[in-house]
Amino acid sequence: MFAYILKRLLLMIPTLLGVLLLTFVVIQFVPGGPVEQYLAEARAGAGGGAEGGGMAYRGAQGVDEARLAQIKQLYGFDKPAPERFVQMVGQFARFDLGKSFFQNKAVWTLIQEKLPVSISLGLWTFFISYLISVPLGIAKAVRAGSRFDLVTTVVVLVGYAIPGFVLGVLLLVIFGGQLQWFPLRGLTSPNFDELGLMGKVVDYLWHIALPVTAMVAGAFAVTTMLTKNSFLEEIRKQYVLTARAKGLSERQVLWKHVFRNALIPIVTGFPAAFVGAFFTGALLIETLFSLDGLGLLSYESVIRRDYPVVLGTLFLFTLIGLVTKLISDLCYVWVDPRVKFE
Template sequence: MWTYIFKRVLLLIPTLLGILALTFAIIQFVPGGPVEQMVQQLNHGSQGMAEVSSGGGMHGGRQGLSAEEIDKLKVLYGFDKPPLTRFIDMVGHYVRFDLGDSFFQPKSVTALVIEKLPVSMSLGLWTFFLTYLICIPLGIAKAVRDGSRFDGISSLLILIGYAIPGFVLGVLLLILFGGGSFWALFPLGGMVSDDWDTYSTAQKISDYLWHMVLPITASVVGNFAVMTLLTKNVFLEEIRRQYVYTARAKGLSERRIMWKHVFRNAMIPLITGFPAAFLSAFFTGSLLIETLFSLDGLGLLSYEAVMKRDYPVVMGTLYVFTLMGLLAKLLSDLSYVLVDPRIHFDGER
């Protein structure tokens, strides 16, 4: 097992470097970088000062930046070095988990990620737990009652939820329950109330849950269809296997067959996806959901970094998310072997 893990970790390195190199190369061709944006802002500022000075009867002076000042901006943002040198320096810092500092915010990339992480974790973890806690029992019930009215109605409902985009459902929830045109049962946005610090512990918990009902509902409904139908199909496949007929012929009860035999085998493909889904829940950031419900999380941070060309934030968050994704994939592969003894690392079984 340790040999397999060592080989997989070695494969993570070129994969991670390849993703970073490809993104870094694309960034070099994107117009409107931080130097250009700063030059434009300073030029507009100098033009505005010149207009004010001219209106007051004073000499407007020179407008725009000189070549020396532009070179200083390039040094400030690190664009005075060749792209290859900058990429090597960036990777060297990432090895030490130094993600650098934001170009447009007086904070490090690590501090920004930690600051925005609780919002995305709230959405991600609630979505993860509710999806597993609801979809697995529902999928088992649908498999046992395959072809019944319950199966048909539940399939129709979850497919409707899957077809409705999360942000559209969020708008509908705000109109219905957020003080739009009907009932003002939940707040319009935010993670907690403004005077949250003055509440007791019980009040803080209830206030947090009250604020998160609508965004979590908008985020989680679309995930029900995939997990529920996957659970149903996996259980149906196991129920139709020969060992189930043999157990019935031996006189075992349906309850014993389902929970002692079918459940153990059918849960293998579901459990193996658990590590990846759990890790990704910590870094789940939905731009549309966060914007709609005024939640300042990782999704909004990534979007603003791309729009502002805040390259340290773009590359730093990409590095963290990619590393977590690759580790989650490794954990998923390891869980196959731990859950199913028929699978072996060296492929001999």
């Protein structure tokens, strides 16, 4: 076991380097980098005031060469690309994710600021999905082929087929606009700090209800059908027939014999789903409900070519994904001791 874990940890290093190198190379060929955006702002500013808002823009001559050199040095583009990549990897090895070009904040600070929104959306989606999907999948497996199974399958698949942002628009129009039962934007009210403990809880749940509903609707289908198929596969095995032949009730057969084996593929996915909930980037939902989370941060950093944010968050999320995958694999041994990594 120790040798397997050490091998997996060592394999993470070339994987991380490969992901960072590929992204870094692509970035070098993407037009409209930070320097170009600076020049565009200088030209726009020159049209409305003296010297382009302090950017030393000189009309057709462009920006002063000395000033342009300073800007390139500020963004680190005065060095060759290989040197910049090695420097970036060295920073990431110390878990220094750098500083945003445009927001004048450390990438760690930006992630910490946006994380509460993503945690709220991700964790509620995770818990509600599993609390409903697993019991529903078990009920569908026990009643396979019945009217209940057919109706719930249709409902679940319809929910899966409707995109989350489309459902979000409908919820906003009906419950936020026409009926005005829920707020249209934000995670809390402006007077949130003035409320008592219960008032804060109610206000938070009031704001989070619509975006979580929009995200949860499509999350039921996969877990529900996985649970159903897993239970059906176990129910049809020989040991279940033997248990029934010994006179055990259906409840005993289901909960004492089938349950543990059938939940193996579901339980082993818990670490990835749970950790992923902290970094769920629901861009469209966040934009629709005006929630400033990691999804919106990632999108804006790509649009603005804020490379430290793009590469820093990529490094962090890739590392967390690799560690989570390792934990998921180790859960197989915890759930089913028959699994051997050799």
